[in-house]
Amino acid sequence: EAQVTQNPRYLITVTGKKLTVTCSQNMNHEYMSWYRQDPGLGLRQIYYSMNVEVTDKGDVPEGYKVSRKEKRNFPLILESPSPNQTSLYFCASSLGGLAPLHFGNGTRLTVT
Protein backbone atom coordinates (compact mmCIF):
# COMPACT_ATOMS: atom_id res chain seq x y z
CA GLU A 1 0.00 0.00 0.00
CA ALA A 2 1.29 3.44 -0.99
CA GLN A 3 1.76 5.49 2.13
CA VAL A 4 3.70 8.01 4.17
CA THR A 5 4.63 6.60 7.56
CA GLN A 6 5.51 8.71 10.55
CA ASN A 7 6.84 7.46 13.87
CA PRO A 8 6.07 7.78 16.65
CA ARG A 9 2.38 8.77 16.63
CA TYR A 10 2.63 10.23 20.12
CA LEU A 11 5.67 11.51 21.97
CA ILE A 12 6.05 13.16 25.35
CA THR A 13 9.49 14.48 26.20
CA VAL A 14 11.25 17.03 28.37
CA THR A 15 12.88 20.30 27.46
CA GLY A 16 16.33 19.89 25.96
CA LYS A 17 16.25 16.18 25.24
CA LYS A 18 17.10 15.61 21.59
CA LEU A 19 14.55 13.71 19.56
CA THR A 20 13.92 12.54 16.03
CA VAL A 21 10.61 12.02 14.30
CA THR A 22 10.94 9.68 11.36
CA CYS A 23 9.12 9.91 8.03
CA SER A 24 9.28 7.31 5.31
CA GLN A 25 7.44 6.99 1.99
CA ASN A 26 7.24 3.98 -0.31
CA MET A 27 6.13 5.78 -3.49
CA ASN A 28 9.56 6.81 -4.81
CA HIS A 29 8.57 10.46 -4.36
CA GLU A 30 11.18 13.13 -4.93
CA TYR A 31 9.55 15.84 -2.83
CA MET A 32 9.10 15.59 0.94
CA SER A 33 8.17 18.18 3.55
CA TRP A 34 7.35 18.75 7.22
CA TYR A 35 4.55 20.83 8.76
CA ARG A 36 3.33 21.71 12.19
CA GLN A 37 -0.33 22.32 12.98
CA ASP A 38 -1.35 24.55 15.88
CA PRO A 39 -4.81 25.80 16.92
CA GLY A 40 -5.44 29.24 15.52
CA LEU A 41 -2.30 29.14 13.37
CA GLY A 42 -3.16 26.33 10.99
CA LEU A 43 -0.57 24.31 9.11
CA ARG A 44 2.85 25.87 8.67
CA GLN A 45 5.72 24.47 6.65
CA ILE A 46 8.94 23.74 8.53
CA TYR A 47 11.31 22.34 5.88
CA TYR A 48 11.05 20.76 2.48
CA SER A 49 13.27 18.68 0.25
CA MET A 50 13.13 18.63 -3.53
CA ASN A 51 15.36 15.55 -3.74
CA VAL A 52 18.19 13.67 -2.02
CA GLU A 53 20.65 16.07 -0.36
CA VAL A 54 18.49 19.08 -1.34
CA THR A 55 16.64 20.75 1.53
CA ASP A 56 15.27 24.23 2.10
CA LYS A 57 13.56 26.22 4.82
CA GLY A 58 9.83 26.70 5.05
CA ASP A 59 8.13 29.40 7.08
CA VAL A 60 9.03 28.17 10.59
CA PRO A 61 12.42 26.37 10.49
CA GLU A 62 13.84 27.70 13.77
CA GLY A 63 14.65 24.95 16.25
CA TYR A 64 14.42 22.15 13.68
CA LYS A 65 16.86 20.23 11.50
CA VAL A 66 16.29 17.84 8.63
CA SER A 67 18.35 15.58 6.45
CA ARG A 68 17.65 13.76 3.19
CA LYS A 69 20.32 11.12 2.77
CA GLU A 70 18.08 8.74 0.88
CA LYS A 71 14.97 9.25 -1.19
CA ARG A 72 12.48 7.44 1.00
CA ASN A 73 13.36 8.99 4.39
CA PHE A 74 13.13 12.55 5.69
CA PRO A 75 13.61 12.69 9.47
CA LEU A 76 12.80 15.77 11.54
CA ILE A 77 15.30 16.47 14.31
CA LEU A 78 14.74 18.64 17.36
CA GLU A 79 18.17 19.15 18.90
CA SER A 80 16.92 20.89 22.03
CA PRO A 81 13.12 20.79 22.21
CA SER A 82 11.26 23.54 23.99
CA PRO A 83 7.63 23.74 25.16
CA ASN A 84 6.72 26.03 22.23
CA GLN A 85 7.45 23.09 19.92
CA THR A 86 4.53 21.20 21.40
CA SER A 87 2.40 20.61 18.31
CA LEU A 88 0.94 18.16 15.82
CA TYR A 89 3.51 17.39 13.13
CA PHE A 90 2.84 16.11 9.64
CA CYS A 91 5.14 14.75 6.97
CA ALA A 92 4.09 14.78 3.32
CA SER A 93 5.51 13.68 -0.01
CA SER A 94 4.75 14.07 -3.70
CA LEU A 95 6.05 12.94 -7.07
CA GLY A 96 7.83 16.13 -7.94
CA GLY A 97 7.08 19.59 -6.66
CA LEU A 98 3.90 20.08 -8.66
CA ALA A 99 2.08 16.81 -7.95
CA PRO A 100 -0.55 16.16 -5.26
CA LEU A 101 0.75 15.87 -1.72
CA HIS A 102 0.29 12.69 0.32
CA PHE A 103 0.29 13.12 4.09
CA GLY A 104 1.26 10.89 6.97
CA ASN A 105 -1.08 10.44 9.95
CA GLY A 106 0.76 12.87 12.16
CA THR A 107 2.91 12.88 15.29
CA ARG A 108 1.59 14.57 18.40
CA LEU A 109 4.55 15.95 20.33
CA THR A 110 4.37 17.30 23.87
CA VAL A 111 7.42 18.99 25.37
CA THR A 112 7.23 19.63 29.13
Next chain:
Amino acid sequence: KQEVTQIPAALSVPEGENLVLNCSFTDSAIYNLQWFRQDPGKGLTSLLLIQSSQREQTSGRLNASLDKSSGRSTLYIAASQPGDSATYLCAVRLNAGGTSYGKLTFGQGTILTVHP
Protein backbone atom coordinates in the same frame (compact mmCIF):
# COMPACT_ATOMS: atom_id res chain seq x y z
CA LYS B 1 4.67 36.92 1.88
CA GLN B 2 1.86 34.75 0.63
CA GLU B 3 -1.24 34.75 2.83
CA VAL B 4 -4.14 32.36 2.36
CA THR B 5 -7.58 32.99 3.83
CA GLN B 6 -10.54 30.65 3.95
CA ILE B 7 -14.12 31.77 4.42
CA PRO B 8 -16.25 30.80 6.22
CA ALA B 9 -14.33 29.45 9.21
CA ALA B 10 -17.22 27.09 9.96
CA LEU B 11 -20.32 25.99 8.14
CA SER B 12 -23.27 23.86 9.23
CA VAL B 13 -25.77 22.67 6.64
CA PRO B 14 -28.54 20.09 6.33
CA GLU B 15 -27.91 17.01 4.25
CA GLY B 16 -28.52 17.43 0.54
CA GLU B 17 -27.51 21.07 0.24
CA ASN B 18 -25.04 22.30 -2.35
CA LEU B 19 -22.33 24.41 -0.78
CA VAL B 20 -19.34 26.56 -1.62
CA LEU B 21 -16.12 26.97 0.31
CA ASN B 22 -13.85 29.90 -0.47
CA CYS B 23 -10.08 30.29 -0.52
CA SER B 24 -8.26 33.52 -1.33
CA PHE B 25 -4.55 34.22 -1.64
CA THR B 26 -2.61 37.48 -1.77
CA ASP B 27 0.14 36.63 -4.29
CA SER B 28 -1.10 35.42 -7.67
CA ALA B 29 2.33 34.03 -8.59
CA ILE B 30 1.43 30.43 -7.82
CA TYR B 31 2.17 27.09 -9.44
CA ASN B 32 -0.97 25.39 -8.25
CA LEU B 33 -3.61 25.20 -5.57
CA GLN B 34 -4.67 22.05 -3.76
CA TRP B 35 -7.76 21.29 -1.70
CA PHE B 36 -7.55 18.83 1.20
CA ARG B 37 -9.88 17.23 3.66
CA GLN B 38 -8.85 16.56 7.27
CA ASP B 39 -10.85 14.31 9.58
CA PRO B 40 -10.38 14.70 13.36
CA GLY B 41 -7.12 13.14 14.55
CA LYS B 42 -6.12 12.20 11.03
CA GLY B 43 -3.80 13.42 8.32
CA LEU B 44 -4.82 15.37 5.25
CA THR B 45 -6.33 13.72 2.19
CA SER B 46 -5.87 15.37 -1.18
CA LEU B 47 -9.16 16.15 -2.93
CA LEU B 48 -8.30 18.21 -5.99
CA LEU B 49 -5.21 19.86 -7.47
CA ILE B 50 -5.54 22.75 -9.92
CA GLN B 51 -2.47 23.87 -11.84
CA SER B 52 -2.09 27.62 -12.43
CA SER B 53 -2.95 27.20 -16.12
CA GLN B 54 -6.25 25.44 -15.34
CA ARG B 55 -9.60 26.95 -14.44
CA GLU B 56 -11.24 24.02 -12.71
CA GLN B 57 -11.03 20.39 -11.69
CA THR B 58 -13.81 17.94 -10.91
CA SER B 59 -13.95 14.71 -8.94
CA GLY B 60 -17.33 13.15 -8.29
CA ARG B 61 -19.47 15.62 -6.31
CA LEU B 62 -16.55 18.02 -5.91
CA ASN B 63 -15.63 20.84 -8.24
CA ALA B 64 -12.82 23.29 -7.63
CA SER B 65 -12.28 26.46 -9.61
CA LEU B 66 -9.30 28.81 -9.78
CA ASP B 67 -9.16 32.46 -10.74
CA LYS B 68 -5.48 33.23 -10.39
CA SER B 69 -5.73 36.88 -11.39
CA SER B 70 -8.18 37.66 -8.61
CA GLY B 71 -6.48 35.33 -6.12
CA ARG B 72 -9.48 33.11 -5.50
CA SER B 73 -10.50 29.49 -5.53
CA THR B 74 -13.80 27.88 -4.65
CA LEU B 75 -14.63 24.30 -3.72
CA TYR B 76 -18.17 23.35 -4.64
CA ILE B 77 -19.71 20.30 -2.96
CA ALA B 78 -22.90 19.02 -4.52
CA ALA B 79 -25.61 17.18 -2.61
CA SER B 80 -23.74 17.22 0.70
CA GLN B 81 -23.79 14.15 2.95
CA PRO B 82 -23.02 13.64 6.67
CA GLY B 83 -19.85 11.82 5.59
CA ASP B 84 -18.61 15.08 4.10
CA SER B 85 -18.25 16.51 7.60
CA ALA B 86 -14.58 17.43 8.06
CA THR B 87 -12.19 20.36 7.90
CA TYR B 88 -11.40 21.50 4.38
CA LEU B 89 -8.08 23.23 3.70
CA CYS B 90 -6.60 24.87 0.66
CA ALA B 91 -2.88 25.29 0.01
CA VAL B 92 -0.98 27.23 -2.65
CA ARG B 93 2.49 26.60 -4.06
CA LEU B 94 4.64 29.65 -4.61
CA ASN B 95 6.06 30.54 -8.03
CA ALA B 96 9.02 32.81 -7.32
CA GLY B 97 11.76 31.07 -9.28
CA GLY B 98 14.29 28.41 -8.37
CA THR B 99 13.06 25.83 -5.90
CA SER B 100 10.50 28.21 -4.39
CA TYR B 101 7.73 25.97 -5.67
CA GLY B 102 8.63 23.69 -2.81
CA LYS B 103 7.02 26.19 -0.45
CA LEU B 104 3.39 25.69 0.46
CA THR B 105 1.10 28.05 2.31
CA PHE B 106 -2.10 26.74 3.87
CA GLY B 107 -5.32 28.45 4.77
CA GLN B 108 -6.72 27.88 8.25
CA GLY B 109 -9.53 25.74 6.98
CA THR B 110 -13.32 25.60 6.96
CA ILE B 111 -14.97 23.26 9.46
CA LEU B 112 -17.94 21.69 7.69
CA THR B 113 -20.75 19.92 9.50
CA VAL B 114 -23.48 18.23 7.47
CA HIS B 115 -26.35 17.12 9.67
CA PRO B 116 -28.91 14.48 8.69
